[in-house]
Amino acid sequence: MYSKIWLSKPHFDNENFDIIKKTIVSNWVSTVGPNIASFETSIERILEHKAEVVALNSGTSAIHLALKLLEIEPGDEVLCQTFSFCATVNPILYCGATPVFIESEKETWNMCPFFLEEAIKDRLKKKRKPKAILVVDSYGMPAKWDEILAISQKYEIPVIEDAAAALGSRYKGQMCGSFGDFSILSFNGNKIITTSAGGALICREKHVKERAIYLATQSKIEGVVHGELGFNYRMSNVLAAIGLEQLTVLEKRVQQRRENHFRYQSLLEALDGFELQEEKNTDFYANFWLNCIRIDTSLISKSIILNAFSNYNIDVRSLWCPLHHQPYLKGTLYYGDHFSQRLYDTGLCLPSSSNLTSEEFHRIAQVFTTLLK
Ligand SMILES: *Cc1c(COP(=O)(O)O)cnc(C)c1O
Numbered sequence: 001m002y003s004k005i006w007l008s009k010p011h012f013d014n015e016n017f018d019i020i021k022k023t024i025v026s027n028w029v030s031t032v033g034p035n036i037a038s039f040e041t042s043i044e045r046i047l048e049h050k051a052e053v054v055a056l057n058s059g060t061s062a063i064h065l066a067l068k069l070l071e072i073e074p075g076d077e078v079l080c081q082t083f084s085f086c087a088t089v090n091p092i093l094y095c096g097a098t099p100v101f102i103e104s105e106k107e108t109w110n111m112c113p114f115f116l117e118e119a120i121k122d123r124l125k126k127k128r129k130p131k132a133i134l135v136v137d138s139y140g141m142p143a144k145w146d147e148i149l150a151i152s153q154k155y156e157i158p159v160i161e162d163a164a165a166a167l168g169s170r171y172k173g174q175m176c177g178s179f180g181d182f183s184i185l186s187f188n189g190n191k192i193i194t195t196s197a198g199g200a201l202i203c204r205e206k207h208v209k210e211r212a213i214y215l216a217t218q219s220k221i222e223g224v225v226h227g228e229l230g231f232n233y234r235m236s237n238v239l240a241a242i243g244l245e246q247l248t249v250l251e252k253r254v255q256q257r258r259e260n261h262f263r264y265q266s267l268l269e270a271l272d273g274f275e276l277q278e279e280k281n282t283d284f285y286a287n288f289w290l291n292c293i294r295i296d297t298s299l300i301s302k303s304i305i306l307n308a309f310s311n312y313n314i315d316v317r318s319l320w321c322p323l324h325h326q327p328y329l330k331g332t333l334y335y336g337d338h339f340s341q342r343l344y345d346t347g348l349c350l351p352s353s354s355n356l357t358s359e360e361f362h363r364i365a366q367v368f369t370t371l372l373k
Contacts, residue, residue, distance in 0.1 A: 033237025059186030103336020
């Protein structure tokens, strides 16, 4: 039996774990301790651009806090990229607000500026001004930030950037995670670097960061007195220690994932029927968290491919199912041309771990070549 090749697995190798031991021995294992602030400062340095970072227990809670800080209330509408993971939209529902889904464009597979503006105009006509725009850098590919931010400014609607998987990616030289009024990162085990589980909220002003920390620590004023409804969303000091070590290898991890991408490029160039998702021009620099392909389904079906990889114990997964087609979100408002449905029908994510070995890649390549026979 073949050993499993995972889509994206945690990667620890030469990191020094003394800091984790030291942290546990110090007994500061919960949500207070010096590693948390150091981890935040390190990310602020990496992001460069007016970043005020708040370390949290997940990317999902970071999106929820961003919506809370924007005072999203029950009944409000939030424009949300439909081509994404469920964690992008769920916090909108936690707030009792209504998602309005926006289709992706064909180059980055992220929010389409044209449909975004169409949607805003239509919502304004109906006297329903959206309260926020939630844009994703899907699979580590930066969105078309110039166009999206211009629309955000024109209509004065704030942007939340879901850069959960995009740490290390850049658009026109600027780091993903620094484009929104709020941005979020995830440090889940399958992401580019990991704290086991974890996330971060990025805001632009110190006083907003302070309020985010307050909300994330049960809105405690002092002792047992709490000023408002709060959350238990802070990152622990132990996980921040793991994060500090992982940050030292971030650039290496980005290069390793980009090398996977180049390996897939040379493999798939030689084969008919598969198109690899690429950076469209030099404005886009992706960390290639996951490598994605579209299949020519007139030559071969998606289910045959999924089956073949599964037979070799290789984790290959469909591209995102559009959120407006998820069973629990059916009937939600949507603006677009159904491109993401075509991505779902014809697209796959390939194993892209930064510790993918040549033997593993060889097995993946073999499945591709036998598929076409
Ligand atoms: C992983 C991910 C999230 C959620 O992050 P968690 O830390 O798992 O809560 C949100 N959005 C996208 C696009 C993701 O890939």
